[in-house]
Amino acid sequence: MAIETGMTEDFVTGCRDFDVSYDEPFEQFRQYTGGAHQQLVIPCGRDTFRYKSINKLKSLDFWKGQARFSRQGESWEAYQDVDLDKLKARIILEGKPWLDQGQVVLINVERSEEGAISETESRKIEKTPCVMRKEVIVSEGEVGELKERVGRVFGMGAEESFEDGMISKFSSEICSLVINKGDFAILEISHLILKEKVAPELASEALRWLGRVDDDNTYSSRSWLLQRSLGCSSAYVRDGAALGIASMNDTRAIQSLEKAIECEKYAELKKDLEEVLAQLKGNICGAAS
Amino acid sequence: MGLLLRKIRKGRWYKEPQPSWLCADDIPSDPLGDLVTSENSLSVWYIDDERANLRDVITAMAANRDHVSNFDYVLVGLEDVLSLNLKLESTEGGSPNKEANRRWHRDVIELSSAKLGQLAKLFYQKGQRDRVQEKIVRSMILTVLGEGDKIDKSKLSSSMQDSLGLEKN
Numbered sequence: 001m002a003i004e005t006g007m008t009e010d011f012v013t014g015c016r017d018f019d020v021s022y023d024e025p026f027e028q029f030r031q032y033t034g035g036a037h038q039q040l041v042i043p044c045g046r047d048t049f050r051y052k053s054i055n056k057l058k059s060l061d062f063w064k065g066q067a068r069f070s071r072q073g074e075s076w077e078a079y080q081d082v083d084l085d086k087l088k089a090r091i092i093l094e095g096k097p098w099l100d101q102g103q104v105v106l107i108n109v110e111r112s113e114e115g116a117i118s119e120t121e122s123r124k125i126e127k128t129p130c131v132m133r134k135e136v137i138v139s140e141g142e143v144g145e146l147k148e149r150v151g152r153v154f155g156m157g158a159e160e161s162f163e164d165g166m167i168s169k170f171s172s173e174i175c176s177l178v179i180n181k182g183d184f185a186i187l188e189i190s191h192l193i194l195k196e197k198v199a200p201e202l203a204s205e206a207l208r209w210l211g212r213v214d215d216d217n218t219y220s221s222r223s224w225l226l227q228r229s230l231g232c233s234s235a236y237v238r239d240g241a242a243l244g245i246a247s248m249n250d251t252r253a254i255q256s257l258e259k260a261i262e263c264e265k266y267a268e269l270k271k272d273l274e275e276v277l278a279q280l281k282g283n284i285c286g287a288a289s
Numbered sequence: 290m291g292l293l294l295r296k297i298r299k300g301r302w303y304k305e306p307q308p309s310w311l312c313a314d315d316i317p318s319d320p321l322g323d324l325v326t327s328e329n330s331l332s333v334w335y336i337d338d339e340r341a342n343l344r345d346v347i348t349a350m351a352a353n354r355d356h357v358s359n360f361d362y363v364l365v366g367l368e369d370v371l372s373l374n375l376k377l378e379s380t381e382g383g384s385p386n387k388e389a390n391r392r393w394h395r396d397v398i399e400l401s402s403a404k405l406g407q408l409a410k411l412f413y414q415k416g417q418r419d420r421v422q423e424k425i426v427r428s429m430i431l432t433v434l435g436e437g438d439k440i441d442k443s444k445l446s447s448s449m450q451d452s453l454g455l456e457k458n
Contacts, residue, residue: 161322161325162298163298163354164296164358164359164361165351165354165355165356165357165358165360166354166355167355167356167448201300201322204300212356235300235303236300239299239300239303240300243359246359246422246423246424247423249424265306266303266304268299268302268303268304268418269299269303272299272420275422276422279422
């Protein structure tokens, strides 16, 4: 099985991106890392499932023995010592008992200190995969539909004008996508924004609203996208990301903001980023006192 | 003579460094997105020299939205606006603050595209842009609501009341 791996250093999060391509049955394998969020995208083989999303790594039983995660300060390290062959086999093995053919599943799992859990816990997850956390399960066909829908929403947004503090059709659709399709939606939106495939105004508006959506299940992935977007080439997009982070009030973004401030060339935006940073640091002080 | 305030989205106004394709005396077109006219008039708010009413105006405008959000604005000198031979008219504002609506709302009237361009240039080149963070906006609105009847709570949108965590009427 041929594996191609590309790895780039991300200036904002300090984490690494992997793009791994497989031969059949896995045509491609994309893994995002960053913040507290890890996401794997595994196109469907005949008997396997396709998506796996890991917010935290407590229940890394699918990878038991094959993956290790560690923590440095507040940052997550990328995968280490992962045997991708075994990972694939493990997914196929674990997926069969409770997943229909062609079904796509997204699972959020919790981190343990050791990066591995007991067999008991592992079995429990196998038996009740859908009640461990709120999960979004969509079929393979629905993934394609979701991609189209996200594209349509952004296409529709191009016809609107946006104003701070005002709800638009676009913002309502973005919120609806996130709440109903969870990390699947974030993944598709991330693709459009981080690859800069949509107009800066639209990306900025989407990021503002991603910071506002009241949805715990996608908190980590939204935070991850907002932090990553601080590195986009458009100042308008970076501004939207900063406003989204301010709305989330997420102190985990402090490091990303500090790096973005260092790199920011627009004096006005730099000042705005500094204000968001001060807000977040104020939160830490507030919590401490 | 005072100042004029126009709410904007700062993201449209970042000006450094100047894009290479832009002539030295020209401005980008994105800021025009914040200067949309209606019946050839542009809504602005008068701010006195001491800026004593700035807080009231910002709070009134920020409360007149669907939800609590950051408030970006630009201020220019009234004298500079009048030097462009632009006409101003006192008109009733649409915020939930009646007094602010009556005392401080203005329209720049009879705007042609050329005059709007001049005004945009003035805002862009000489305007003072600033942002009030969402957290502070929330606190400002709640403070004014707690102070009495400056802002008519019943005029706030249902979603704004939700956003502020207020019990609805």
